[in-house]
Amino acid sequence: MTEIENSKDLISVLWSGADILRSKMDANEYKDYLLGIVFYKYLSDSFLIKVYDLLYDEKPSTLKDAVEAYKEALNDEESSEELKKQLAEECHYVMEPELTYTHFAEEARNNSFNREQLQKGFNNIEQSDPIFADLFADIDLYSNRLGTGDQKQSDTVASLIKEIDKADLLNSDAEILGNAYEYLIGQFASETGKKAGEFYTPQAVSKILTRIAISGQEDKIGLSVYDPCMGSGSLLLNAKKYADKPKYIKYYGQELNTSTYNLARMNMFLHGIAAENQKLRNGDTLDGDWPTGEETDFDMVLMNPPYSAKWSAAAGFLQDERFSDYGVLAPKSKADYAFLLHGLYHLKSSGTMAIVLPHGVLFRGAAEGKIREKLLRSGNIYAVIGLPANLFYNTSIPTCIIVLKKHRDGRDVLFIDASKKFNKGKKQNEMTDAHIDEVLALYSKRETVEGEAVLASFDEIEKNDFNLNIPRYVDNFEKEEEIDLDALLKDMEKTDDELKQVHGEFVSLLKELTSSDEAIMSSLNELIGRMER
Structure with a gap:
């Protein structure tokens, strides 16, 4: 079976699990159940494969064989302690045979499934290592949403376990599973509409941001990437697709919404990211700076923050190192520049930052105008790319990508108008890989291309009072044919x-x-x- 077929089969099985829950609750709720239980299966299957490998130095034929071998090994008291110690070191958790997903699936098929045991399994994982703390907190196995009464609720969970057990993770590598998980997250974004903005950046936008930020750094060993508004982690994880040595990438991310933060942690593991290479945090990016005590600046900063969000803009932030150089703060009603300055503060001198924001940041005046002028005088704004409207699930407004550098020679700015590079979709407009390549080619070329891009000098920008509205620079007006x-x-x-x-x-x-x-x-x-x- 090819990798694509395997991936499609996996997606089909996982998506059919959603059908079991779809009539009971909306997508924003059932995504937590589905993705959480898929993740528990991943942890369980990975654990059993590791057990069998340690015992016999090979892969098991079936997960049932692995469970039996594990039970047998545990009967030997002396060697079982050594085995558990080794498993705890390598997996960061230890599962008892009766708490494995394989065991739960067998019980579900025999109508003897006990959801208290699954809850115990969740608790054991959460308590085994800080990286798993509260990971399954959003899954309420006793919710009335699952059905009325204990039996119906338990039956719903058992049905979901049986369905997801059809997914063959034993013969799927991390990339296939990770891609299937990404696909599910994308489908949930489509179904949840406006709420999708909390956890999902469309893949086309992610690709442009990542390819721009990684440009020239693809072969760096130990490449560090930071997303202070990481959502489900999809944008962070794009870095491994374009890096020459993805195994050594260090991922740093912060997310305010706890459910979404949990989703990002699961997403990281499902993409095979080692625990020591991911530092994720549940917190408010603007209210308290992070990271502060470890590595604090990064090769790549990628951001798709909430647009024009409210923040405190308290006077004390004028002394905050992230904002103190600018003399003013982003307005209370629009935190766009607060997010941008936070990201820029954490960028390495040799790094690149790419952030998606609404067009208002390009031309609004008052405090935002002052911040923009300071950034331009310092040469921090490297490029501005106008994207098509209606690309995102949570808003139809057109957005732009601002590319920033910490220190560079020159203060010119490349403007690209990519607003017409899309195919019209049923719900959202879509940028194809061909459209993305066109944008990247214009970005790499960094010169004026009539109707598409303009490399504007600092003098020209200064004459425009530091207004960066793209139509001031790129004239893409198509002249109509003269009428005879x-x-x-x-x-x-x-x-x-x-x-x-x-x-x-x-x-x-x-x-x-x-x-x-x-x-x-x-x-x-x-x-x-x-x-x-």
Whole structure:
């Protein structure tokens, strides 16, 4: 079976699990159940494969074989302690045989499934290592949403376990599973609409941001990437697709929403990211700076923050190192520049930052205008890329990507208008890989291309009062063809002649009509008279 077929099969099984829950709750709720239980299966299957490998130095034929081998090994008290110690070191958790997913699936098929045991399994994982703390907190196995009464609720969970057990993780590598998980997250984003903004950046936008930020750093060993508004972690994880040595990437991310933070942690593990290479935090990016005590600046900063969000803008932030150089703060009603400055503060001198924001940041005045001017005078703004409207699930407004550098020679800014590079979709517009390549080519070329890109000098930007509105620089107005008035008049005369001819023919046909009913004939003659006037 090919990797694509395997991936499609996996997606099909996982998505059919959603069907079990779809009639009971909305997508924003059932995504937590589905993705959480898929993740528990991943932890369980990975654990059993590791057990078998440690015992026999090979992969098991089936997970059931692995469970049996594990039970047998635990009977030997002396060697079992050594085995558990080794498993705890390598997996960061230890599962008892009766708490493995394989065991739960067997019980579900025999109608003897006990959800208290699954809850115990969740608790054991959460308590085994800080990286798993509260990971399954959003899964309420006793919720009325699952059905009325204990039996129906338990049956729903058992049905979900049986369905997801069809997913063959034993013969799927991390990339296939990770991609299937990403697909599910994308499908949930489509179903949840506005709420999707909390956890999902469309793949096309993620690709552009990542390819821009990683450009020139692809071969760096130990590449560090930071997303202070990471959502489900999809944007962070894009880095491994374009890095030459993905195994050594260090991921740093912060997320305010706890449910979404848990989703990001699961997503990291499902993509095979080692625990020591991921530092994720549940917290408010603007209210408290992070990271502070470890590595604090990064090769790549990627951001898709909530647009025009409210924040405190308290006077104390003027002393905060992230904002103190600018003399003013982003307004309370629009935190866009607060997010941008936070990201820039954590960027390495040699790194690149790419952030998605609404177009207002390019031209709004007052405090935002002052911050923008300071950034431009410092040469921090490297490029501005206008994206098509209606790309995101949670907003139809057009957005832009701002590319920033910490220190560089020159203060010119590349403007790219990519607003027309899309295919119209049913719900959202879509940028294809061809569109993305076109944008990247313009970015790499870094020169003026008529109707598409302009490399503007600092003097030109200063003359425009530091307004970065893209149409001021890139003229993509398509001139309409000139109309030949003589030809138009001839066409109109010809049409008039044709209408007169048809009119005459119609009147002649009416005159040929007869009826013995005097009233009908009277009405007919009146109509003919009117048409001949």
